[in-house]
Amino acid sequence: MSRLLLLSGGLDSTALAAMVRPEHCLGIDYGQVAADAEHRAAREVARELDLPFVHLNMPASALAAGLMSRDADTTSAVGVTAPEWWPFRNQLLITIAAAWGVTRGFHEVLLGTVASDGTRHADGTAEFRIAIDQLLSLQEGGMHVSAPASGLTTDELLTRSQVPEHVLAWTHSCHRANLPCANCPGCVKRSESLHRAGLLQ
Numbered sequence: 001m002s003r004l005l006l007l008s009g010g011l012d013s014t015a016l017a018a019m020v021r022p023e024h025c026l027g028i029d030y031g032q033v034a035a036d037a038e039h040r041a042a043r044e045v046a047r048e049l050d051l052p053f054v055h056l057n058m059p060a061s062a063l064a065a066g067l068m069s070r071d072a073d074t075t076s077a078v079g080v081t082a083p084e085w086w087p088f089r090n091q092l093l094i095t096i097a098a099a100w101g102v103t104r105g106f107h108e109v110l111l112g113t114v115a116s117d118g119t120r121h122a123d124g125t126a127e128f129r130i131a132i133d134q135l136l137s138l139q140e141g142g143m144h145v146s147a148p149a150s151g152l153t154t155d156e157l158l159t160r161s162q163v164p165e166h167v168l169a170w171t172h173s174c175h176r177a178n179l180p181c182a183n184c185p186g187c188v189k190r191s192e193s194l195h196r197a198g199l200l201q
Helices: 011-020 035-049 089-102 126-137 154-161 185-196
Strands: 003-006 024-029 053-057 108-110 144-146
Touching: 003 011, 003 089, 011 035, 011 154, 011 185, 024 035, 024 089, 035 053, 053 089, 089 108, 089 126, 126 144, 154 185
Parallel strands: 003 024, 003 108, 024 053, 108 144
Antiparallel strands: none
8 A cells, every 4th residue: 555644844744754664755835834844844854764755835824723824813713722723734634635645546644643632633533533534535546544653652653663863853843933932832842752752851
């Protein structure tokens, strides 16, 4: 089965790339404020791991909300508590990846979802993945979705993948900017996960 990994250039998708060695990686600029840094990170991670990589520019900033957009105050109206929430983000990215992959011989979209994602976002849960997998499988091409690291924490994934430190050095996790802010949920998670995995003193 030919697998296509959604590679953002963050810790989780980078470690997953090192662990499962997918046939191809795909990065998507959907209008997030850190798009340039994510593109650079994903491109260099794929190069370091010797994995094929393609970057798509599919701007959807008109749909944006939360820290990853230019308007961080738009989540309160719908009662969302995670500040980085972007409406239907995973559904959008999975759909784009599947649409790109189905005509190129791919059969499965891989997600860098880890255990903590299911506690923060509805589209990080097993229920969501089951539903979108069933939806894709009903359509032409019979695509599937999986998240091989969904039962692991980020630090467990880092340890199990044995991703080299020089590859991790390229990763970018900041939700707010192309240079790490050190305070957003993405930056804090990155620092804490690296500490727990013994990769940051």
